[in-house]
Amino acid sequence: MTLKRASDDIDRSEPAKKPTPDTTLHTALPATPLTTASANMDSDDEFNSSQVSDDEFMADQDSDVSIEDDSDFDIDQDDVGFESQDKDIKPTKQTYEVDFIVYSPDQIQGHQDKQVDEVSNILGQPPESTAILLRHERWNKERLIDHYMEKQEETLExxxxxxxxxxxxxxxxxxxxxxxxxxxxxxxDLDTFAMRCGHRFCVDCYKQYLYTKIKDEGEAARIRCPGDGCNRIVDHKSLDLLVSSDLQARYHELLMRTYVDDKENLRWCPAPNCVYAIQCGVRDKDLIRTVPTVRCDCSHFFCFGCSLNDHQPAPCALVRKWLKKCEDDSETANWISANTKECPKCHSTIEKNGGCNHMTCRKCRNEFCWMCMGVWSEHGTSWYNCNRFEEKSGHDARDAQARSRQSLERYLHYYNRFANHEQSAKLDKDIYLKTEKKMTQLQNTTGMSWIEVQFLDAASQALQQCRQTLKWTYAFAYYLARNNLTEIFEENQKDLEMAVENLSEMFEKPIDLLQGLKVEMMDKTSYCNKRRVILLNDTADNLQKGNWEFNVTL
Amino acid sequence: MSTGAKKRIMREYGECMSDTPPGMKITFDEQNMTEWEILLDGPEQSVYAGGHFKLKLTFPNEYPFKPPVVSFKTKIYHPNVSNDDKGSMCLGLLRPEEWKPPNKVVAVLRLIQTLLIEPNPDDAIEPSIANEYKENRKEFDKTAKDWVKRYAK
Known part of the structure; x- marks a missing residue:
C-alpha cells in the first residue's frame, strides 16, 4: 500500500503557479515529442476536437526530424518519484507514457521525397520510377535495393x-x-492510350477506369493496367496525362496514405478530418506490456496500438474483449437479469411472459415452479399458495441459480461503473459548456481577466481525462484476477474516483459561488490529475513487469 | 447507366447468343437489360448432374468498370455459393479487384460452369462446406446430390 496518498496535502500556498492553460500549448511545435504529462493536458474525445487552432498547421518546417532517427528522441530522464510530484507535475516522462512524434502532411511528404531522392540516386532510376518501386516494396528501401541489385529486370517487371x-x-x-x-x-478520330504493355483502350474508357479505381476503390499506388491479365502498374506520368485535376488531389492523397499505411511505426490520427500522422516505436508484440497512448497535435488522445480512444490502463487485448462483451451483453444482460430465470435443470434462460407458474422448459422438458424453482411434481394441485420455500429441491435450485447469476452480477457491477463514468463525462462536459458561457458574462461584469477564469477550463479537462481513465479501470478490473496488487489498484481507483466526484460536485455549484471556490477547485483539479498519474504509473509499471494476473489470456 | 455500357451489354448478349456455352440458356428482357436470367444444367461430370439451376446476373451501373453480380436462385450445396437466400458468389473474376473492364460475361459464365465441375475450397464463401469438400468428400457428394434432387429438379 505504499503507493497511495503521496500527495494528500496539497500545496495551497502557490495557486498562481498552478499550470494555467497556456496559450502556447497550441503553438507547440508539432515535431516535438510530447512526452509531458502536463496537468492541464487536454482530455480525450470530441471534447477538444474543436480546439484545433490554425496556427498548429503552421507546422515548423525547419525542425527536420528524420523519420528514421527516432532514437535521437530518447527522453531518458529519470523517473520522478511520487514524493517529488507534490509541487507540480514536471515535464518528465511517466511510466505510462510512450515516446512519439507528430508529423504534418508536409513533413510526411518531405520524408517520402527524401527517401525517393536517396534511392533514386542509388538505383540510377528517375524519381517517378523509384517512387513506384518503393511503394511496390512497401517502402522497405533495403529490400528494394537488394532486389534491384540482384535482379534488376525482374524487380522492374x-x-x-x-x-x-x-x-x-x-x-x-x-x-x-x-x-x-x-x-x-x-x-x-478516337483518342486512344496504351502504356508500354500495349493494351490499348479509348481514352474515355481509360479515364473512367482510373476514376473508378481512385474514387470508388481508393486505390493509388497499385492500379494495374486495364488490360486483361496485365499486371503493369499505371505510372505517375500516365496518370498525370489521363486524370483530371480534381482527381489528382485525391490521387496524391491516397499515395501519401500508402506511405503511412505501409510503415509499421506510423499511424494516422483517427480523429475526424485530422491530417496528422504519429510515429511511435511500440510494436504489436509489445502491446501486452504497454498501453501506448499518444496525443495528436489536434488534441486527440488515442492508442497507437489500436487507434481507439485513450484506454489506459487497460491493454488493447482487454479492451477488445471488453468492448465485444459489452456489445454482446450489456443491454441484454440487464434485461436478462431483470426478467428471466434459468431452468433449474439445464440452465437455459427462460422468460416468463405471462400465464401460469407451471413452467415446462422447452429445451429439457423439465417441469418446475416459477415462484420457488422447485420441481413441479412436488407441488400437487395446491401450488397457488406456494408455501414451499423451505423445500430442499427448490432451495438447491435457487442456489445453483444464484451461482450462475453471480457471474452476471459481477459483470454488471463493472459494466455499470464503466458506463456511468462515460455518461458522467458527457454530463460534466455539458455543464462546462453552460458554465463557460456564464463565465464569459462574469468576465464582462466583474472585469476579471480571461486567465483568471481558466481554472474552470482546467477543471473540466481534468474531469474528462480522469473519467476516461476511471472508465477503463473498471474494464481492467473486470479481467483482473485477485492478488496483492489488486488491493493497491483498488485503493488508487477509489482515491481517484473520490477526488473526481468531489471536483465534479463543485463543478455543479451555481455560477455565483464558483468564484469563491476558485482556489479549492484548482487544488482539487491538480489533486485529481496527480491521483490519475499515480494510478496509471502503478498499472503501467506492473504491466511492464508482467505482475498483473488476468482471468483471460491476453 | 451510360449509353456506352448499354451498347456493350447488347453486344455481349449478341456474342453470348452466337456462342452460348453448352448447357446454358440465357433469358434477356429488352426493358431491363441489366438483369439476365440464366438457366444452367449441372455439368454431366459433376455431382450436380441432372440439376437445373436458375441464376441471376446483374450488371452494376458502373459496368464494365465493375464486375457483374452473380447469384444462384436455386439452392445449391457448393463451397463457393453462399448458403442463404442470396446464393451469392464472390471469387476470381467476380471480385472488384480482379475484374478488368475488357473481361466478358461469357468468361464469367464459363467460370461458373468450371466451378460446378471443380469447386474451389481455398477461396470459399462457406468454410464449413469447403472443409467437408476437402476432408470428407463422400459426405459432400452425398449432400450435394441430395440437394440437387430436392431443389434443382
Whole structure:
C-alpha cells in the first residue's frame, strides 16, 4: 500500500503557479515529442476536437526530424518519484507514457521525397520510377535495393515498370482500325492510350477506369493496367496525362496514405478530418506490456496500438474483449437479469411472459415452479399458495441459480461503473459548456481577466481525462484476477474516483459561488490529475513487469 | 447507366447468343437489360448432374468498370455459393479487384460452369462446406446430390 496518498496535502500556498492553460500549448511545435504529462493536458474525445487552432498547421518546417532517427528522441530522464510530484507535475516522462512524434502532411511528404531522392540516386532510376518501386516494396528501401541489385529486370517487371521509361513520354494516339475492347467504339478520330504493355483502350474508357479505381476503390499506388491479365502498374506520368485535376488531389492523397499505411511505426490520427500522422516505436508484440497512448497535435488522445480512444490502463487485448462483451451483453444482460430465470435443470434462460407458474422448459422438458424453482411434481394441485420455500429441491435450485447469476452480477457491477463514468463525462462536459458561457458574462461584469477564469477550463479537462481513465479501470478490473496488487489498484481507483466526484460536485455549484471556490477547485483539479498519474504509473509499471494476473489470456 | 455500357451489354448478349456455352440458356428482357436470367444444367461430370439451376446476373451501373453480380436462385450445396437466400458468389473474376473492364460475361459464365465441375475450397464463401469438400468428400457428394434432387429438379 505504499503507493497511495503521496500527495494528500496539497500545496495551497502557490495557486498562481498552478499550470494555467497556456496559450502556447497550441503553438507547440508539432515535431516535438510530447512526452509531458502536463496537468492541464487536454482530455480525450470530441471534447477538444474543436480546439484545433490554425496556427498548429503552421507546422515548423525547419525542425527536420528524420523519420528514421527516432532514437535521437530518447527522453531518458529519470523517473520522478511520487514524493517529488507534490509541487507540480514536471515535464518528465511517466511510466505510462510512450515516446512519439507528430508529423504534418508536409513533413510526411518531405520524408517520402527524401527517401525517393536517396534511392533514386542509388538505383540510377528517375524519381517517378523509384517512387513506384518503393511503394511496390512497401517502402522497405533495403529490400528494394537488394532486389534491384540482384535482379534488376525482374524487380522492374514486378513493379510494373517493364522497360525503362526514360524515353518516350506517354501520349495519346489515333490508331487505324482500332476498336476499344471496353466500350466497343471505333473510328479513326478516337483518342486512344496504351502504356508500354500495349493494351490499348479509348481514352474515355481509360479515364473512367482510373476514376473508378481512385474514387470508388481508393486505390493509388497499385492500379494495374486495364488490360486483361496485365499486371503493369499505371505510372505517375500516365496518370498525370489521363486524370483530371480534381482527381489528382485525391490521387496524391491516397499515395501519401500508402506511405503511412505501409510503415509499421506510423499511424494516422483517427480523429475526424485530422491530417496528422504519429510515429511511435511500440510494436504489436509489445502491446501486452504497454498501453501506448499518444496525443495528436489536434488534441486527440488515442492508442497507437489500436487507434481507439485513450484506454489506459487497460491493454488493447482487454479492451477488445471488453468492448465485444459489452456489445454482446450489456443491454441484454440487464434485461436478462431483470426478467428471466434459468431452468433449474439445464440452465437455459427462460422468460416468463405471462400465464401460469407451471413452467415446462422447452429445451429439457423439465417441469418446475416459477415462484420457488422447485420441481413441479412436488407441488400437487395446491401450488397457488406456494408455501414451499423451505423445500430442499427448490432451495438447491435457487442456489445453483444464484451461482450462475453471480457471474452476471459481477459483470454488471463493472459494466455499470464503466458506463456511468462515460455518461458522467458527457454530463460534466455539458455543464462546462453552460458554465463557460456564464463565465464569459462574469468576465464582462466583474472585469476579471480571461486567465483568471481558466481554472474552470482546467477543471473540466481534468474531469474528462480522469473519467476516461476511471472508465477503463473498471474494464481492467473486470479481467483482473485477485492478488496483492489488486488491493493497491483498488485503493488508487477509489482515491481517484473520490477526488473526481468531489471536483465534479463543485463543478455543479451555481455560477455565483464558483468564484469563491476558485482556489479549492484548482487544488482539487491538480489533486485529481496527480491521483490519475499515480494510478496509471502503478498499472503501467506492473504491466511492464508482467505482475498483473488476468482471468483471460491476453 | 451510360449509353456506352448499354451498347456493350447488347453486344455481349449478341456474342453470348452466337456462342452460348453448352448447357446454358440465357433469358434477356429488352426493358431491363441489366438483369439476365440464366438457366444452367449441372455439368454431366459433376455431382450436380441432372440439376437445373436458375441464376441471376446483374450488371452494376458502373459496368464494365465493375464486375457483374452473380447469384444462384436455386439452392445449391457448393463451397463457393453462399448458403442463404442470396446464393451469392464472390471469387476470381467476380471480385472488384480482379475484374478488368475488357473481361466478358461469357468468361464469367464459363467460370461458373468450371466451378460446378471443380469447386474451389481455398477461396470459399462457406468454410464449413469447403472443409467437408476437402476432408470428407463422400459426405459432400452425398449432400450435394441430395440437394440437387430436392431443389434443382
Amino acid at each position: 514486378s513493379a510494373g515498370l517493364g522497360e525503362t521509361s526514360t524515353t518516350n513520354p506517354p501520349r495519346l494516339e489515333h490508331v487505324k482500325g482500332f476498336v476499344c475492347d471496353i466500350c466497343c467504339e471505333d473510328g479513326p
